């Protein structure tokens with residue numbers, strides 16, 4: 100295994116003395132003159148200094164977004180011209196692919212392979228919406244003769260977009276691309292732990308020809324700046340990805356101004372392995388399903404259910420292969436599992452593992468903070484497999500958001516479906532079986548927004564991503580996302596030769 104490169108920020112063209120806010124097309128400091136630091140979770144070292152947005156800055160960003168929306172040219176342009184700019188954003192990102200990947204790794208501690216895949220998907224998301232927007236249009240509807248009705252899909256207006264730390268650039272792309280494709284203006288609030296690539300993406304949008312004010316990026320505290328955007332009279336829509344408790348809080352506050360809201364929240368996704376599955380494919384896919392991105396994925400397949408007839412055979416391979424997962428230099432091609440975002444998250448993860456132990460569960464692998472040679476200052480957790488659980492346990496019901504999977508047996512389809520649905524969440528799910536009819540039966544019964552059949556991946560640009568139940572609502576990454584950034588206006592007209600006199604006066 101060779102070290103590809105261990106980058107320092109100093110080597111990147113994307114280095115900034117301070118990563119500033121982007122408001123109305125300008126890079127500016129926060130109005131209070133404050134900054135905060137971001138850290139490399141792999142090493143604990145400071146990566147960069149970032150300007151800290153205040154409520155006054157949020158006001159300024161909303162004002163700029165509003166002016167660009169009401170008086171600017173962006174939404175008035177021919178759709179093909181907006182599409183061209185989206186493609187330009189993608190091509191600039193492609194030309195700086197390695198730098199963006201390196202910056203994302205420094206800010207998140209994720210592995211090279213994960214960062215590369217996510218940056219590529221962010222690029223392809225802009226390309227997808229450049230195409231999708233061209234076919235997005237209203238309808239002509241059947242009405243009585245001498246009437247005519249058509250609908251317009253009008254951009255909803257100013258959108259606040261609040262981003263989590265687990266996929267900083269990809270989540271920013273999922274939100275910015277469809278919003279600006281339809282002609283909205285956005286105020287993006289990245290997570291304070293990982294603001295760097297969203298700031299760079301904002302700069303790239305500007306460089307590609309998105310007019311000033313259409314994309315604004317304001318890193319700052321969720322409770323202060325995020326909240327302020329959610330309550331802001333000048334914001335028409337909030338798109339949020341993050342935890343379920345914060346999502347509930349946002350939905351409540353947004354109701355005061357009846358903002359449009361879409362929420363992509365937590366999950367506790369089931370992974371069902373049937374006795375007729377290709378066991379090796381199921382083992383490999385299930386390992387990826389939980390340990391990818393160090394388990395810090397909303398759709399992580401964190402509840403593994405294995406049919407009793409193959410349980411022993413499956414688990415033998417599953418544990419043996421999990422032992423081969425490499426934690427280490429995130430810049431190394433051979434690293435499978437990167438760092439955990441911060442000490443707080445390590446504590447959360449370990450808290451769940453300790454609670455499972457206290458509840459009588461059995462730790463088959465891991466179960467503790469990882470010691471990674473050369474990365475003693477960073478935040479790491481061992482890939483952890485927990486068996487001997489019951490369904491009431493906290494570790495089985497609550498989202499852990501780390502490299503921890505709980506494993507159970509089931510005896511038939513009925514029990515598998517019951518266990519899979521015994522959760523307040525409904526984001527992802529996976530089914531492993533060679534029987535197509537069974538796969539369809541199970542998929543139809545699972546209450547989740549996403550079902551992966553014999554497939555380790557949850558999404559591509561074009562596939563709807565979002566949840567049932569307390570995993571939120573709205574779908575991202577797909578064509579219907581465009582509808583969620585537009586209002587439907589119905590235009591009904593009368594063209595008969597005789598004037599109508601409905602009151603008969």
Ligand code: NAD
Pocket residue numbers: 261262263264265266288289290291319320321322324325326329340341342343345346348349362363364365366396397498500526565566570571
């Ligand atoms: P979080 O909810 O703490 O924070 C997410 C974002 O919201 C951050 O930018 C934060 O600053 C901001 N925020 C926090 N409190 C706020 C408030 N009161 N008002 C407005 N904004 C506020 O979540 P996190 O820890 O950053 O991310 C992890 C969570 O996100 C996990 O629970 C995970 O399941 C979820 N997630 C869901 C999806 C999905 O698509 N469903 C995707 C990724 C992550």
Ligand code: MN
Pocket residue numbers: 137138139140146205206207292293
């Ligand atoms: Mn960071």
